[in-house]
Amino acid sequence: MLKGIPASPGIVAGKAFLFDIRQLIVTEKDIKQDAVPSEITRFEEALIKTRSEILTIQKKISREMGAQHAEIFNAHLLVLEDRTLIEEIIEGLKKELKCVEYIFSKVIGKYIKVFSNMNDEYLKERTSDIEDVGKRILKNLIGAQEKTLSDLKEQVIVVAYDLSPSDTANMHKKNVIGFVTDIGGRTSHTAIMAKSLEIPAVVGLEKATVRIKTGDTLIVDGTEGIVIINPDKSVLKKYETKQQKFAEFGKILLDFKDILAATIDGHRVEISANIELPDEVDSVIAHGAEGIGLYRTEFLYMNRNDIPDEEEQFEAYKKVAAKLSKSPVIIRTLDLGGDKFLSQLKFPHEMNPFLGWRAIRFCLARPEIFKAQLRAMLRASVFGNVKIMFPMISGLGELRQAIKVLEEAKQELKNKKMNFNHDIEVGAMIEIPSAALTCDLLAKEVDFFSIGTNDLIQYSLAVDRANEKIAYLYRPTHPAVLRLIKNIIDSGHKENIWVGMCGEMAAESGFVLILLGLGLDEFSMSPLTIPEMKYVVSNVKFEDARKIAEEALSLPTGEEIEAFANKRLNEFIP
Structure with a gap:
């Protein structure tokens, strides 16, 4: 049995197909000075052909899965248009007098190394775009023949070191019934595409391609992150039963997507969605979200060569706000910096970027960029129930500075006689321990809190969640983390403000009972998870959840708390 990272839920059994995506072999060849122009021409022709291939795949994905999934390939097209990369290859040709495929391989290898060494999980996993x-x-x-997954004649479970967006785009859902990879994480394109195709998948298995051969019988449990190689009949039978139960449970969940989230004894909470792009709103509505708890605006700034102006941002925010009408839309201000750098914004190199010039720190240092975004958000507030949230707040001083800039942005719009909601709600994202410990002070000056557990856990436990060697220490149920969360919720409620959570912890059904019992008011997550969360909430009593939270806080270790939470969840929802 192999244990990896659950990437896409579900259970499937079938034959393995080992997909060989080993590196192309590039030979180092010397060229003469007069051959440089023809080598440049070869390079340009390869770029044109590659662009055509990617556009074809993008159209296929847009047609079969929707425009939002096709946008994955915009990053690929931008790599092809990157003048710095192209000029570096041409300069290398002239200087080294080696064949273009050798120079290209050398330069692209350097870029891949830079991205793979980044600390930010999202950017680290964008290495697959460049590869x-x-x-x-x-x-x-070099004129090599491409291997794709589009020509499979029978149903298989694909086994690969990694699967690029192009590989997954070429999958035929009818014949690819599941897949497993050696590398990858929950936020990788592989995981995103697997969820979209509703194919069970497990990633980060490390040695799947070594242990599995084509033709082996596999069981893939994408819910638990387990892969079983050549199981006996009794194990197959066990998982067939589990698969049937999973399918039946999926049908039950469909009945819950449109209900209001409330416990058996009538305690109401909100279940909202996290989004990155305006095109995701259709999925938000389809899965029964009560609003948007986190709109990550930095993705408007990434994969481009310029900075979006106020008008472009206004149109993006307006589109989301208008579609959701009266439902709340919480727009987070720019969370760039650290490893989420943009060359056009001139981020400095930092020894420890995750603790550096990022998020609200960057925005306060660049008020012209910050104000343009705030004005766009304020203008969009006329078209829906928009709220503004500041990320990475470390204390009261930063919060007051951010609110001061917001007031200046309001005054600028007043001077231009432009409409906006003068009473727009403003919140703080609590994701730094210093903010969690002083949130009684912060709560007096905002309308809501949203707990960002991804960073709060990382900073509180001194664990880099992208580092595989210490991933076992990244535990949301650590007593320190739960005590911080309790303090945030209690401090918010004391000042009569609501408290939500937009980190991954909010989407884990095993933790819902504890968070519910602690008094969390809003859970924000991927749209796909919403029906399941509504189902869990509607099958428990609030009073029972309070007792579970109280007992969880009395336990000494994160392991014990997690085991206890899962045990109680299974008692309520077998």
Whole structure:
């Protein structure tokens, strides 16, 4: 049995197909000075052909899965248009007098190394974009035949070291019934595409391609992150039963997506969605979200060569607000910085970027960028129930500075006689221990809190969640984390403000009972998880959840708390 990271829920059994995506072999060849122009021409032709291939895949994905999933390939197209990369290859050709495929392989390898060494999990996993484009360009330079998953003739479970967006785009849902990979995480494109295709998947298995051969019988449990190789009949039978129960449970969940989230004894909470792009609103509505608890605005700034102006941002925010009408839309101000750098914003190199010039710190240092975004948000508030949230707040001083800039942005709009909601709600994201410990002070000056557990856990436990060697220490149920969460909720309620959570912890059904019992008012998560969370909430009493939270806080270790929470969840929802 292999244990990895659950990427897409569900259970499937079938034959393994080992998908060989080993690196193309590039030979180092010397060229003469007069051959440089023809090598540049070859490179340009390879770029054109690669662009055509990617556009074809993008259209296919848009047609079959929707425009929001096709946007994954915008990052690939931008790699092809990156002038710095292209000029570095051309300069390398002239200087080293080696064949273009060798120079290209060398340069793209450098870029891949830089991205793979980043601390930010999202950007680290974007390495696959560069690898995918690089592989395509090299294939076109050396004339290699492309291997794809589109020609499979029978149902298989794909086993690979990694799967690029192009690989997953070429999958035929009818014949690819599941997949497993050696590398990858919950936020990788592989995981995103698996969820969209509703295919069970497990990633981060490390040695799947070594342990599994084509033709082996596999069981893939994408819910638990387990892969079983060549199981006996009794194990197959056990998982067939489990698979049937999972399918039946999926049908039950569909009945819960449109209900209001309330416990058996009538305690109401809100279940909201996290989004990155305006096109995701359709999924938010389809899965029964009561609003948007986190709109990550930095994705408007990424994968481009310029900075979005106020008008472009206004149109993006307006589109979301208008579609959701009276439902709340919490827009987080820019959370760039650290490893989420943009060359056009001139971020400095930092020894410890996650503790550096990022989020609200960057925004306060660049008020012209900050104000343009705030004005866009304020203008969008006319079209819906928009709320503004400041990230990475470490204390009262930063919060007051941010609110001061917001007031200046309001005055600028007043001077221009532009409409906006003058009473727009303002909140703080609590994700730094210093904020969690002084939230009684912060609560007096905002309308709501949203707990960002991803960073709060990382900072509180001194654990880099992208570091595989210490991933076992990243535990949301650590007593220190739960005590901080309790303090945040209690402090907010004392000042009569509501408290939500937009980190991954809010989407874990095993933790819902504890969070519910602690008094959390709003849970925000991926749209796909919403029906399940509504189901869990509607099957418990609030009073029972309070007792579970109280007992959980009395336990000494995160392991014991997690085991206890799962045990109680199974008692309420077998």
